[in-house]
Amino acid sequence: MSPNALHDDTAGDGLARRFEVHRPRLRAVAYRMLGSVAEADDAVQEAWLRLQRTGSDGIDELGAWLRTVVSRVCLDMLRSRSSRREEPQGVHVPDPVVGPAEEPGPEQEALLADSVGLALLVILDALDPAERLAFVLHDMFAVPFDEIAALTDRSPAAARQLASRARRRVQGSAPRPDSDPAARRRIVDAFFAAARDGDVEALVAVLAPDVVLRSDGGTRRPAATVEVRGARTVASRAIMFSHMGPWTRRVLVNGMPGVVVAPDGVPETIMAFTVSDGLIVAIDALSDPDRVARLVPSLDTIRSDTDS
Template identity: 60%
Template sequence: MTDDDFERHRPHLRAVAYRMLGSLADAEDVIQETWLRYQRTDTSGVENLGGWLTTVAGRVCLNLLRSRTTRGEVPLDESDPAVRLPDPVVSPLSGPDPEQEALLADSVGLALQVVLDTLSPAERLAFVLHDLFAVPFDDIAPLVERSPAATRQLASRGRRRVQEAAPTPDADLARQRAAVDAFYAAARDGDFDALVTVLDPDVVLRADGGTHPARPTVLLRGAKTVAGQATLARRLAEHVRPALVNGAAGAVAVIGGRVFAVMAFTVVDGRIAAIDILNDPDRLGGIEPDAFDA
């Protein structure tokens, strides 16, 4: 096996690690560790190198998830306002670049990534590898030290939690964009009734400002509550530029030549069911504002 053999699988491994960890930086660390293990192992007898690399990357991810849990970094309840939003994959309306496209091949939105963070490490591994990347339970079982049947149950529990907590977004991107545009039009006009109309009655808004006291983490539920606290959206509306966030209709706010916030929207049946706002400057510095139309 050669370096080229590994490089052919790099985009897939990055996608697996991103789904598992919700962090682009951690995903790169996983790829590096997988590469080192590949270098140290005689893989000449491996018939399915892609499957072998996937399980190696999965094991590295599982160890990272378990270490997060030990440090108390992973919230156990999706309603916990301390939920840390996953890293968004942000691209202009023209579409993602080839690297982003590979990362988003299965179009898992940011809201679903939030729910994945609430699963136990073993549940997340079983669900992500099997349901999103079609890895057989027989291959996953040794990673979680369970039987294939018990591993199937882990994936099933993860799947149920995802289905219960993560709404299935409209597939029509134009319909998504219409709802997002209507939201910002109503915010600019200060039209409370119009905001309530475009929001799902059970809408969830999450805002993650990191460790910066001026940008606190916020969790709001319900259309009237979210509409009543839309002051930030009104202030940002004039700075908003349309974007794709994890392949779905979203926006970036550009202030002073920098990306101030990234907004991801989950639109279900023409209404906004979830709004996820990342305005942590430590995690937004790598986004180039000039990539988005003013």
């Protein structure tokens, strides 16, 4: 039984209310660990089920106990995911969190504050599971290394090294977004204006020389799964899809400027833009029909589904 459904005076209602206090933070930890909205919800739900089975008697600090459970579940998921990657994988864009462009919700604000854009999540996907856990828990949530050591069956010193290795990889690979939201949006608007006009030079002017475009079409749209680099290459692809302009709706994607492309009002593609030093350094597009339908069922649900 989900704690969301417990609002009456049942015996478990008090426990459910206590769990609900911690649920947003647990979900934030799980999402950053897994880069998947559905898997994050599964991890949090598993923590609730374990709490139901054990009860809170003997738990000194419920929040820390729940965080430990969620972290262990996420670590198991990451290890299982890694063990299945026997063949090189194609482009994978993590699940985006989509919200209204004009009014960020609490979850969007948290993502923006932590700079947890899709470009960073792509880098986190490349980390070893234990490295990812150490980096997320320590650098994003200030969890002490003693606790991380227990989760990873290592010494505190070894846990510190895990986080340090992950931090070096992130700092060397993940772009740091510009801090001014209005300036970021102006650059993205200029990108779409240039694409609409078919102006390659104007497109190149707003793209970093080594800009990367990642597009994940999923198994049902393999032709839409590509990764290309370089300003002129990305500009050429943008011109090819200039017809999307009338169907775009401005949104925030993980706190960064983005759009939802929705022909006839049906969401088809989610695009996020990372702007650093006044130029677009990464474009992450998700056009997997199954995931887009789950993450943004309709334009009307952008506010209600992502601000909860």
